[in-house]
Amino acid sequence: MPELPEVQTVVSDLNKKIIGKKITGIWFDAPKIIKKSAPKNFSALIKGAVIKEVKRRGKNILIYLQKSQRLNVKGQKLLLLIHQKMTGHLLIGKWKIENKKIRPLKPAALKEKVNDYIHFIFKLDDGRMLGLSDLRKFAKVLCGSVEEIKALPELLKIGPEPLAADFNFGQFQKIISKEKRKIKQVLLDQEVIAGIGNIYSDDILWQARIHPFKPADKLSGYELKNIYKAMKMILNKAVNLRGTSISDFRDTAGKAGGYGNIRLVYRRENEPCKRCQAPIKRVKIGGRSARFCSFCQKL
DNA sequence: AGTTGTGTTGAAGA
DNA sequence: ATCTTCAACACAAC
CATH class of the missing domain: 1.10.8.50 (Helicase, Ruva Protein; domain 3)
Known part of the structure; x- marks a missing residue:
C-alpha cells in the first residue's frame, strides 16, 4: 500500500524522469478515477501542459504543470493531484493502446501481473507514457489551478509531515x-x-x-x-x-x-x-x- | 463455490 | 462531537 515511503519513491522517480516533458494526451478505461471535473474537461485542461515539478504531501502526489502562452492567452499554472489509494502505482514506460485493450511493451517489468492493471495513461511528448496500474481502481486523479487544488479539504486538513526538517x-x-x-x-x-x-x-x-x-x-x-x-x-x-x-x-x-x-x-x-x-x-x-x-x- | 481478508478515504449512520 | 460501518473494486486464500 502506498504510504509515505512509497509515495516518496514515486515522487523522486518522477522528478528524475519526466521534468520538462509535455503531456500530449490521456487515455483511460475507468472514468471514475477522474474526480472533480468531467473526463472531457479534464482531458482538455491537461493537454499541452509541461511538467515542472513533483512534490509529495502525505500520501498525495502533486504534479505542478505549466500551460504555455499561446496567442493572447496567458500561461496557466495547474496542479495535478494523484492519490494511489490501496493498489494504485505509477509506471513509466510504453504501452500499445487499442480501444479497450492495453499491452505493455517496455520495460519488461511492466509485464508482471501487479503492473498489468493499467486504467489511466498520460502520454508524454518523447513517446514515453506515465501509466497508473490499479487493480481495485480506488485511485484518484484530479486537476485544477494551483490555488483551487491546494484549497481542497483533503490537502488543507492534513497533519504535519513527520520527516520535515522543522518537525520536532x-x-x-x-x-x-x-x-x-x-x-x-x-x-x-x-x-x-x-x-x-x-x-x-x-x-x-x-x-x-x-x-x-x-x-x-x-x-x-x-x-x-x-x-x-x-x-x-x-x-x-x-x-x-x-x-x-x-x-x-x-x-x-x-x-x-x-x-x-x-x-x-x-x-x-x-x-x-x-x-x-x-x-x-x-x-x-x-x-x-x-x-x-x-x-x-x-x- | 461461497466467504473472508486485504486497507485508503469519504460518506453515512448511530 | 465521536464512534462505527460501509462502499468503492478485484482478487487471493481458505
Missing part, C-alpha cells in the same frame, strides 16, 4: 497527546500526522514497544519520545529501501521496494517476535488489522 518532538507530543483514541488509530489518522498507514504504524509501535491499544493521551513523555524516534527511523529506512512491495506497490520502473524483507511485524502474525520469539498477534482496531507482540509491547 514538541510538535509531535502536542498533536498526539491530545488524542483520546488508541495510538494505532491516531498514527493512521492523516489529519493528525501525514503519510503513515498500516504497514509503518505496526512497525513503529513494535519498535517503540508500545501496545497499539494504548490511549494516546495516556502515553508518558518517555513513551512518546520512543514513538517519535521509531517513526523517524523506520520511515527514513523505508524511504532509503524504496518502500514495501509485500502487496501491489512497485516503483515507476515496475520494480519492488526492499522494506518488506526487513519488516518487523506487519503481516508477520504467528511468526516469532524479533526480540522475544513470542508469536506475533493480530487484532482488529476499528476494522483495521494491527500486528504486535503482546510481551514486548506495553499497554
Whole structure:
C-alpha cells in the first residue's frame, strides 16, 4: 500500500524522469478515477501542459504543470493531484493502446501481473507514457489551478509531515497527546500526522514497544519520545529501501521496494517476535488489522 | 463455490 | 462531537 515511503519513491522517480516533458494526451478505461471535473474537461485542461515539478504531501502526489502562452492567452499554472489509494502505482514506460485493450511493451517489468492493471495513461511528448496500474481502481486523479487544488479539504486538513526538517518532538507530543483514541488509530489518522498507514504504524509501535491499544493521551513523555524516534527511523529506512512491495506497490520502473524483507511485524502474525520469539498477534482496531507482540509491547 | 481478508478515504449512520 | 460501518473494486486464500 502506498504510504509515505512509497509515495516518496514515486515522487523522486518522477522528478528524475519526466521534468520538462509535455503531456500530449490521456487515455483511460475507468472514468471514475477522474474526480472533480468531467473526463472531457479534464482531458482538455491537461493537454499541452509541461511538467515542472513533483512534490509529495502525505500520501498525495502533486504534479505542478505549466500551460504555455499561446496567442493572447496567458500561461496557466495547474496542479495535478494523484492519490494511489490501496493498489494504485505509477509506471513509466510504453504501452500499445487499442480501444479497450492495453499491452505493455517496455520495460519488461511492466509485464508482471501487479503492473498489468493499467486504467489511466498520460502520454508524454518523447513517446514515453506515465501509466497508473490499479487493480481495485480506488485511485484518484484530479486537476485544477494551483490555488483551487491546494484549497481542497483533503490537502488543507492534513497533519504535519513527520520527516520535515522543522518537525520536532514538541510538535509531535502536542498533536498526539491530545488524542483520546488508541495510538494505532491516531498514527493512521492523516489529519493528525501525514503519510503513515498500516504497514509503518505496526512497525513503529513494535519498535517503540508500545501496545497499539494504548490511549494516546495516556502515553508518558518517555513513551512518546520512543514513538517519535521509531517513526523517524523506520520511515527514513523505508524511504532509503524504496518502500514495501509485500502487496501491489512497485516503483515507476515496475520494480519492488526492499522494506518488506526487513519488516518487523506487519503481516508477520504467528511468526516469532524479533526480540522475544513470542508469536506475533493480530487484532482488529476499528476494522483495521494491527500486528504486535503482546510481551514486548506495553499497554 | 461461497466467504473472508486485504486497507485508503469519504460518506453515512448511530 | 465521536464512534462505527460501509462502499468503492478485484482478487487471493481458505
